[in-house]
Amino acid sequence: MEYLASDKIAIVDLGSRDITEEELEEDLVLDKIGGAGITKHLYDQYASAQSNDNGPIVLGTGLLTGTLVPGSSLGIMTAKSPSTGKVSHVPLHLDAGIELKYSGFDYIVIKGKAEKPVYLWIHDGIVDINDADELWGKDTWTATDDIRSEMGDDLIQVLGIGRAGENGSDLAQVGINYWQSADRMGFGKLFGEKNLKLIAIRGMGLLEISEPEDFIEDCAELITTIRSNSLMDMQGIAATAAALGEEDFRDWIGPLTHRHMACFNTPVATSTFIFTDEDPALLKESTVPEPGFLLTDIFPLITFKKAGLSAKETGAVLKACAKYGIDGAAVAELSAKSGLTSPEDIEKALPDLKGPVECAGSSVFSAWAAVGKETDENWERRQAVAYVMGIHPIWLQMAPDLTEEKLLDLAGLGTELELPQETLDEVIADILV
Amino acid sequence: MTVSRYMALNKRLISGEALTFSQGPGKWLHQTTQDEDRPLYYPKIGIYTGKGASHSWLWFADIFERLGFYDLAFLTENDLAQDALDRLDVLAMSGGDTFAIAEALGPKGARKLEDFITAGGLYLGSCAGAYLPLYSSKEHLNHFNFVAAKITNLTKTLPEAHSMKEKFCTCYGCSFIYHPVREEIEVTTSGLPPFGTSMTLTAPLYGGPPMTVTDPETILATYTNFTNKTLFLVDRELAEKTLFGNAAIIRGKMGQGHLHLFGPHFEHPHYLEANLFLANAMMWDLPVQPSPSTDLDDEMESRVGSEKKTFIRNLKRELSNSRIVAAGLEMSPLKWTIGNKVYEAGKIRVFLEAIWQRLRSFEKMTPVLVRPGQDGLLVQTALHITENIRKIKRGWDRQADTLEPARALFGFLNRTSALFLEIYFRSKRFHYSRENCIGTLSWSN
Numbered sequence: 001m002e003y004l005a006s007d008k009i010a011i012v013d014l015g016s017r018d019i020t021e022e023e024l025e026e027d028l029v030l031d032k033i034g035g036a037g038i039t040k041h042l043y044d045q046y047a048s049a050q051s052n053d054n055g056p057i058v059l060g061t062g063l064l065t066g067t068l069v070p071g072s073s074l075g076i077m078t079a080k081s082p083s084t085g086k087v088s089h090v091p092l093h094l095d096a097g098i099e100l101k102y103s104g105f106d107y108i109v110i111k112g113k114a115e116k117p118v119y120l121w122i123h124d125g126i127v128d129i130n131d132a133d134e135l136w137g138k139d140t141w142t143a144t145d146d147i148r149s150e151m152g153d154d155l156i157q158v159l160g161i162g163r164a165g166e167n168g169s170d171l172a173q174v175g176i177n178y179w180q181s182a183d184r185m186g187f188g189k190l191f192g193e194k195n196l197k198l199i200a201i202r203g204m205g206l207l208e209i210s211e212p213e214d215f216i217e218d219c220a221e222l223i224t225t226i227r228s229n230s231l232m233d234m235q236g237i238a239a240t241a242a243a244l245g246e247e248d249f250r251d252w253i254g255p256l257t258h259r260h261m262a263c264f265n266t267p268v269a270t271s272t273f274i275f276t277d278e279d280p281a282l283l284k285e286s287t288v289p290e291p292g293f294l295l296t297d298i299f300p301l302i303t304f305k306k307a308g309l310s311a312k313e314t315g316a317v318l319k320a321c322a323k324y325g326i327d328g329a330a331v332a333e334l335s336a337k338s339g340l341t342s343p344e345d346i347e348k349a350l351p352d353l354k355g356p357v358e359c360a361g362s363s364v365f366s367a368w369a370a371v372g373k374e375t376d377e378n379w380e381r382r383q384a385v386a387y388v389m390g391i392h393p394i395w396l397q398m399a400p401d402l403t404e405e406k407l408l409d410l411a412g413l414g415t416e417l418e419l420p421q422e423t424l425d426e427v428i429a430d431i432l433v
Numbered sequence: 434m435t436v437s438r439y440m441a442l443n444k445r446l447i448s449g450e451a452l453t454f455s456q457g458p459g460k461w462l463h464q465t466t467q468d469e470d471r472p473l474y475y476p477k478i479g480i481y482t483g484k485g486a487s488h489s490w491l492w493f494a495d496i497f498e499r500l501g502f503y504d505l506a507f508l509t510e511n512d513l514a515q516d517a518l519d520r521l522d523v524l525a526m527s528g529g530d531t532f533a534i535a536e537a538l539g540p541k542g543a544r545k546l547e548d549f550i551t552a553g554g555l556y557l558g559s560c561a562g563a564y565l566p567l568y569s570s571k572e573h574l575n576h577f578n579f580v581a582a583k584i585t586n587l588t589k590t591l592p593e594a595h596s597m598k599e600k601f602c603t604c605y606g607c608s609f610i611y612h613p614v615r616e617e618i619e620v621t622t623s624g625l626p627p628f629g630t631s632m633t634l635t636a637p638l639y640g641g642p643p644m645t646v647t648d649p650e651t652i653l654a655t656y657t658n659f660t661n662k663t664l665f666l667v668d669r670e671l672a673e674k675t676l677f678g679n680a681a682i683i684r685g686k687m688g689q690g691h692l693h694l695f696g697p698h699f700e701h702p703h704y705l706e707a708n709l710f711l712a713n714a715m716m717w718d719l720p721v722q723p724s725p726s727t728d729l730d731d732e733m734e735s736r737v738g739s740e741k742k743t744f745i746r747n748l749k750r751e752l753s754n755s756r757i758v759a760a761g762l763e764m765s766p767l768k769w770t771i772g773n774k775v776y777e778a779g780k781i782r783v784f785l786e787a788i789w790q791r792l793r794s795f796e797k798m799t800p801v802l803v804r805p806g807q808d809g810l811l812v813q814t815a816l817h818i819t820e821n822i823r824k825i826k827r828g829w830d831r832q833a834d835t836l837e838p839a840r841a842l843f844g845f846l847n848r849t850s851a852l853f854l855e856i857y858f859r860s861k862r863f864h865y866s867r868e869n870c871i872g873t874l875s876w877s878n
Contacts, residue, residue: 124753126746152758152826202757 003210004414010105010127015112024106035062036089036387037427039078055080056111062390063411066101068219071395073263075100081185082170083360088185090366096176098264099157102203114195122201132197139323140175147200160198161188162325171330179294182368184360210416231398236260237272253311266392271296276315293319303332313343320347329359369393384428443501446475448869458713462629474723476522482851483509485533488783493525495702503862507851510537518549526562530773535573543576551688553720560641563694580685582644592667599775612640613672617662620654620681636707641696643679653682691718735800744808751815758822769839784846788853798860814849
């Protein structure tokens, strides 16, 4: 596969510590396009050969991830969810998807179980399996700091677990760096079962585009069209909440808001950084070690708000969840059910929280992006398109200009391959089985 | 005149075809001289990479590769002090710290260099490499009094520096050598045979000398103008006075050989016309008799299959580790004074990229040819780069002094690049020769 790809799939066997590489065949792309289409295919391929565990974890990126297409930030993690029992897909947002795209691999299959704790260091076409004895037991913040310090770069993206994953909680989440991720599927438990503390990713690779001038021109036109979309005014997590009918959310979170953050090349900022221990009006770098927290998930905020927690208390609880490596949405739901309303009580209860949670949803896609799901009967199809192409799934819900036809056209221009609508339909049908 | 012409010429030369200057550069230059029938051959070129050399020696490697000259050797001061020059036709001495180069080579290296040139060898000196063979009474430099030229940027009273104060001047006894401008500058060639008609070229100046000589026939080019990319370190008027009308390139003669001394970096890869001028001049002044063949010897070992794959993977791992840290450091204001030279963090990646950019084609070479232990040594030195660059990052995070790891780092960067390029060009030459069906390289596995 010559264009928009590194042309490499890594097969990592944690048990034997063998790493093999395969080419990304053009035929596979013609058949499955990319993203979740291929991660699902690889999952099926490697799951059948295994019997002793929950199957492999497959990382990948969409065909358009890391390009100029607006919202092209998405990476995908596919595995069998301990929460739902289904082969499910979690979006890798913030900068995790883009680093994966440029890491020198299009897809990474992680199978088997390591004998003792390990971490993966994926960089420029190399996968290293390194011992993680010193990282095991550490919270996600400390582990992220340690790995970045060890490797000497602050831009390394860390997909890691905390104590929740190590201890086998069904609610364990694979976090992204210091923050809560979109993992509602309990993939953190799978990491723990595999003795995989974290995956550190950094890539300085390049992508080649088949028809660069036309591709860039089309992307520029698309950006111009999108700018006229009134949804472009929706910046920050409070705007998303308002769209869900939570009109007073702004008043609740507003006083703590420091800045909004968008995922790579995504026109709308879906995350908001709040200062809980620093003046939110500060316009220089804070000297406080942990001034606040990046809010990446709207649903736990709404639940905690309804339970009567203040925004500051919610920020503190979610920070504790992130460090412990547990899904904040699940914690919010279960603590509300248990009547826990004080931050201290919720934090103390984290190791013992159990039980089925509605927030995991019933789809094979993370309910993290379920904004507007109730009113959009095509939600699951749009999610599938996002996961196949590598487009931010919340953004794609908001951007009707990013039609399937347009995305297929761009993929064709970028790859020199003919990717018809029928193929996309088949790929989506396969993912939704 | 294009790169492809040189590639085609070199392909014919390496295949052993008998050609004359008039069938190569002479033809492109439309130049007829009494010596137009002098024979051409595929030259063996040494590039000095030892103490005092800056990263600019990599530029020589870049342009020689681009033009199809693959018989390259990468030499340290120790190599020069032994018999490495006996196997070369050309020695390229890049920019760097002239004093450090002179000290490293010492009187023994100076004699070897003198013998090499006197016997017919060609010396290409750029920037620091151009200062080196000029007459001087200063310690260490006084062993290299080969060319009677004077520099015009020498002063007892230092003018005011307007920018880049750390790169503006160098002490020279009780005087100073100052650098009036940096970056791009315009020079006009003299048009003396065999270098075609007079033309205007641009090339970057990073501290190289403006020179005066008594014999105008030895001037190949003079400084004539600035461009909109010229960076002034002193008043424009003083810069004009220091540079304009003075020699930018001179062609000295010593015994049977020649010295081409370039003030501006004509080997800078972004300046193709300048590169071609340098190559034409080199081809014109090659020794009449080529140096003895450096056929690949019996000691050479091949790396193929999994052995090669493991070797390249291990090398790639360390380069990637280092590049990632280096990219981050480029956003810092870190710089270090090592010897008389200032090194910014951005220089680190220049070395790393010189290897990284060649890895893809290196991976395709089968076999890769190494001397015993060279592959292991290369990976080991690359590992030291990773260790030291990470030390620098951690030191920077703690606001600690990072000079020591930086000193070690640049040493390892230099050694690793030179070692890699030695293996790379040896393997490349082997494949190039094999593709062109010639028997001058006899190594087989």
